[in-house]
Amino acid sequence: MFPFLWIVLLLNCLIRGEFFFCPQAQLVDCHTSDREALLDFIKGLENSEKQLSSWKGSNCCQWFGIVCDNITGAVTKVDLHSTSVNELELKSLTYLDLSSNSFTGTIPDFLPFLENLQYLNLSYGGFSGAIPPNLGNLSSLKFLDVSSPSLNVDNLEWMSGLLSLKYLAMDGVDLSKAGVGWVDALNKLPFLTELHLSSCHLSSLNYSLPLVNFSSLAVLNLSNNYIKSKFPNWLVNISSLVSVDISYNRLHGRIPLGFSELPNLQSLDLGYNQDLSASCFQLLRRRWGKIQVLDLSMTKLHGRIPAALGNIASLIYLDLSKNDVRGSIPSSIGRLSNLQFIDLSCNNLTGGLPEFLEEETANCPSKSPLPNLKNFKSSYSNLTGKLPNWIGNLKNLVVLDLSYNLLQGPIPLSFENLRQLSELRLGSNKLNGSLPKGLGKLSALTYLDVSINQLAGVITEAHFSGLSKLKQLILLRNSFILKVNSSWIPPFQLCTLAMGSCNLGPSFPAWLRSQKEIVILDFSNASISGSIPNWFWDMSSTLSYLNVSLNHLKVIYQIH
Ligand SMILES: *[C@@H]1O[C@H](CO)[C@@H](O)[C@H](O)[C@H]1NC(C)=O
Ligand SMILES: *[C@@H]1O[C@H](CO)[C@@H](O)[C@H](O)[C@H]1NC(C)=O
Ligand SMILES: *[C@@H]1O[C@H](CO)[C@@H](O)[C@H](O)[C@H]1NC(C)=O
Ligand SMILES: *[C@@H]1O[C@H](CO)[C@@H](O)[C@H](O)[C@H]1NC(C)=O
Ligand SMILES: *[C@@H]1O[C@H](CO)[C@@H](O)[C@H](O)[C@H]1NC(C)=O
Ligand SMILES: *[C@@H]1O[C@H](CO)[C@@H](O)[C@H](O)[C@H]1NC(C)=O
Ligand SMILES: *[C@@H]1O[C@H](CO)[C@@H](O)[C@H](O)[C@H]1NC(C)=O
Ligand SMILES: *[C@@H]1O[C@H](CO)[C@@H](O)[C@H](O)[C@H]1NC(C)=O
Ligand SMILES: *[C@@H]1O[C@H](CO)[C@@H](O)[C@H](O)[C@H]1NC(C)=O
Ligand SMILES: *[C@@H]1O[C@H](CO)[C@@H](O)[C@H](O)[C@H]1NC(C)=O
Ligand SMILES: *[C@@H]1O[C@H](CO)[C@@H](O)[C@H](O)[C@H]1NC(C)=O
Numbered sequence: 401m402f403p404f405l406w407i408v409l410l411l412n413c414l415i416r417g418e419f420f421f422c423p424q425a426q427l428v429d430c431h432t433s434d435r436e437a438l439l440d441f442i443k444g445l446e447n448s449e450k451q452l453s454s455w456k457g458s459n460c461c462q463w464f465g466i467v468c469d470n471i472t473g474a475v476t477k478v479d480l481h482s483t484s485v486n487e488l489e490l491k492s493l494t495y496l497d498l499s500s501n502s503f504t505g506t507i508p509d510f511l512p513f514l515e516n517l518q519y520l521n522l523s524y525g526g527f528s529g530a531i532p533p534n535l536g537n538l539s540s541l542k543f544l545d546v547s548s549p550s551l552n553v554d555n556l557e558w559m560s561g562l563l564s565l566k567y568l569a570m571d572g573v574d575l576s577k578a579g580v581g582w583v584d585a586l587n588k589l590p591f592l593t594e595l596h597l598s599s600c601h602l603s604s605l606n607y608s609l610p611l612v613n614f615s616s617l618a619v620l621n622l623s624n625n626y627i628k629s630k631f632p633n634w635l636v637n638i639s640s641l642v643s644v645d646i647s648y649n650r651l652h653g654r655i656p657l658g659f660s661e662l663p664n665l666q667s668l669d670l671g672y673n674q675d676l677s678a679s680c681f682q683l684l685r686r687r688w689g690k691i692q693v694l695d696l697s698m699t700k701l702h703g704r705i706p707a708a709l710g711n712i713a714s715l716i717y718l719d720l721s722k723n724d725v726r727g728s729i730p731s732s733i734g735r736l737s738n739l740q741f742i743d744l745s746c747n748n749l750t751g752g753l754p755e756f757l758e759e760e761t762a763n764c765p766s767k768s769p770l771p772n773l774k775n776f777k778s779s780y781s782n783l784t785g786k787l788p789n790w791i792g793n794l795k796n797l798v799v800l801d802l803s804y805n806l807l808q809g810p811i812p813l814s815f816e817n818l819r820q821l822s823e824l825r826l827g828s829n830k831l832n833g834s835l836p837k838g839l840g841k842l843s844a845l846t847y848l849d850v851s852i853n854q855l856a857g858v859i860t861e862a863h864f865s866g867l868s869k870l871k872q873l874i875l876l877r878n879s880f881i882l883k884v885n886s887s888w889i890p891p892f893q894l895c896t897l898a899m900g901s902c903n904l905g906p907s908f909p910a911w912l913r914s915q916k917e918i919v920i921l922d923f924s925n926a927s928i929s930g931s932i933p934n935w936f937w938d939m940s941s942t943l944s945y946l947n948v949s950l951n952h953l954k955v956i957y958q959i960h
C-alpha cells in the first residue's frame with residue numbers, strides 16, 4: 401500500500417527514542433526517488449488531498465521530520481513521534497502493516513494516536529515486551545495481528561474497547577497472565593469472526609459462560625496451549641463456527657454432540673486432548689452437515705465406528721488414530737467420495753477391513769468407491785482378515801500403511817494398479833503367498849516394506865523393473881529367494897536395503913555394486929558364502945548401519 405522502507409525507517413527512529421524536531425534547513429538536495437517514495441506513503445493515507453502541509457517542495461530533506469545524509473542527500477530518518485502524528489495528519493492512516501521485520505524494542509507508543517486505524521499488523525515485527533493496553537483506544541480497528549513469541553500481556557481487559565474488531569491474531573504471545581478472564585474480555589466483541597490464540601501459554605478457559613456474545617465467530621484456533629479445563633460446551637451455541645482447532649491442550653470432559661449440529665462447521669480439530677472422551681458410535685452417527693476435516697486423534701474416543709459414517713459425504717480428512725476404537729471398519733466408508741485422508745492407526749479394530757465397499761449410488765453409480773483417497777493408514781490396529789481387493793482400485797492412493805496388524809493371506813494382485821502409490825507399508829502382519837510381480841509396475845514407489853510376514857517364493861528382476869524411485873526396500877524376515885542375473889543393474893538407488901533372512905546367495909550379490917547411496921544395509925542370515933569383494937568397501941563411506949552376520953563370508957585382507 402505504501403513503501404515499506406519508509407515505514408521501517410520511521411519506526412527504527414521512533415523505537416530508538418531519537419525524538420527531536422528537526423525542520424532544520426538542510427543544505428543537501430533530496431533524491432527524487434526518495435521524495436516520490438515519501439509522497440507515495442502519504443497517498444496511502446485516507447485524505448490524500450489534505451496532504452501534509454509541510455511535505456511540499458522538491459527538496460524533501462527540508463520536510464518536517466526528515467533527516468538526510470549531509471553528503472549524499474539520502475534520507476536516513478523519518479523522525480516522528482506522538483506529537484508529530486497530529487502534525488503529519490497520520491490520524492487518517494487506516495492501514496499499517498509492519499509485519500515480518502526485525503525491529504527492536506517495544507511496540508511504538510504513537511500507535512494509539514492513529515485513531516482511524518482499521519488494519520494493524522505487527523506480527524513477527526521483532527517487537528518485544530508487553531503489548532500496550534492503550535491499543536484498546538483504537539476503536540475503529542477491524543484487524544489486529546500481533547502474533548509474536550516475544551510479546552506478552554498482563555491481561556486482555558483493554559480489548560473490550562476494540563468494539564469493531566473482526567479479526568484478532570495473537571499466536572505465540574505470552575498470555576499466561578491473562579488468567580481465566582480472557583474469554584470474558586473477548587466475549588464483549590460482537591463482530592469478532594476470527595480468533596487465533598495458538599501457542600499462547602493459556603492454562604484456563606471459562607467453560608461456563610452464561611451468555612455467548614461471540615455470535616459472529618467463524619474461526620477459533622486455541623491450539624497448542626495448556627488449557628486444563630472442562631470442555632467449554634458454550635462453543636456449540638455459536639452457529640456461525642466454521643473452523644475450530646483446540647488441539648494439543650488438556651481439556652477434559654466429553655465432546656459435545658452439538659458440534660454435529662453446527663450448520664457451518666467444516667473443520668474440527670480436538671486432537672491431543674488426552675482426557676477428552678466421546679463415544680465414536682454416538683458422535684459419528686450424527687449429521688455433520690458440512691464437515692470436511694475431523695481430527696479426534698489421541699483423545700479418549702471409544703467404541704465402534706457406526707455404518708452411518710458413510711453418510712458424512714463432505715468428509716475429506718478423518719483422523720481417529722491413537723484411541724480405543726473397536727470393531728471393524730464399515731463398508732459404508734466406500735460412499736465417502738470426497739475422502740482423501742483416513743488414519744485409524746493405534747486402535748483395536750479386531751474386526752478388520754470390509755471385504756467389499758458400498759458404492760455411492762446417488763450421483764455416479766459407475767464411479768469406483770473412494771476415488772479421492774490418497775492416504776490410508778491403519779497400522780497398530782489389530783486388524784484381522786485378508787487384504788481386500790478393492791484397495792487395488794484406489795487409483796489415487798499415495799500412502800498405504802497397514803503395518804503391525806494381524807492381516808493374513810496374500811497381497812492381492814490388484815495392487816499393481818496403484819500407480820500413484822509412494823509408500824506401501826505392510827510389515828509385521830501374517831501375510832503369506834508370494835510377492836506379486838505386478839508391484840514392479842508401481843513406478844511412484846519410494847518405500848516398500850513387507851518385512852516380518854510369512855511371504856515366500858522367488859523374487860526376480862521383474863519385481864523391481866519399474867521401481868526407479870525406490871529408496872527403502874525392506875523385505876527382511878520372510879522366506880524369499882532372490883534370483884537375479886549376475887549382471888543385473890537395478891533401476892533404483894536405495895538408502896535402506898533390509899533383506900535379512902532372505903536367500904540372496906550363494907555368492908555375494910553383485911548388483912549391490914550399483915548402489916551408491918546406501919545408509920542402512922542388512923543382509924544378515926542371507927545364505928551368502930565366499931569372500932566379500934573389494935568394491936564393497938567403497939560403499940562403506942555412506943553406510944551408517946551394516947549387518948552381514950549369520951552368513952558364510954570370508955574377509956581377505958590385502959596387504960600392499
Ligand atoms: C550533518 O549536519 C549536521 C547539522 O548541520 C551536523 O550536526 C552533523 O555533524 C553533520 N554530519 C556529518 C556527518 O557531517
Ligand atoms: C499479517 O502479516 C503476515 C505476514 O507478514 C500475514 O501472514 C498475516 O496474514 C497478516 N495478518 C492479517 C490479519 O492480515
Ligand atoms: C486512551 O484512552 C484513555 C481513556 O480511555 C485515555 O486516558 C488515554 O489518554 C488514551 N490514550 C491515548 C494514547 O490516546
Ligand atoms: C455482549 O455485548 C454487548 C455489546 O454488544 C455488551 O453490552 C454486553 O455486556 C456483552 N455481554 C457480555 C456477557 O459480555
Ligand atoms: C465465567 O464468566 C462469567 C460471566 O462473565 C462469570 O460470572 C464467571 O465468574 C466466570 N467464571 C470464572 C471461573 O471466571
Ligand atoms: C446454549 O443454547 C442452549 C439451547 O439453545 C441454551 O439453553 C443455553 O442457555 C445456551 N448457552 C449459552 C451459554 O448461550
Ligand atoms: C491453528 O494455528 C496453528 C498455528 O498457527 C496452525 O498450525 C494450525 O494449522 C491452525 N489450525 C487450523 C485449523 O487452521
Ligand atoms: C490387540 O489384541 C491383543 C489380543 O486381543 C491385545 O492384547 C492388544 O492389546 C490389542 N492391541 C491394541 C492396540 O488394542
Ligand atoms: C482389543 O479387543 C479385544 C477383542 O475385543 C480385547 O480382547 C482386548 O482386550 C482389546 N485390547 C485392549 C487393549 O483393549
Ligand atoms: C496362507 O495361510 C492360510 C491360513 O492362514 C492358509 O489357508 C493358506 O493355504 C496359506 N497360503 C499359502 C500360499 O501358504
Ligand atoms: C544375464 O544377462 C545377460 C545380459 O543381459 C544375458 O546375456 C544373459 O543371458 C543373462 N543370463 C541369464 C542366466 O539370464
Ligand SMILES: *[C@@H]1O[C@H](CO)[C@@H](O)[C@H](O)[C@H]1NC(C)=O
Pocket residue numbers: 878879901902925950
Ligand atoms: C534365518 O533364515 C531362516 C530362513 O529364512 C529362518 O528360518 C531363520 O529363523 C533365520 N534365522 C534368524 C536368526 O533370523
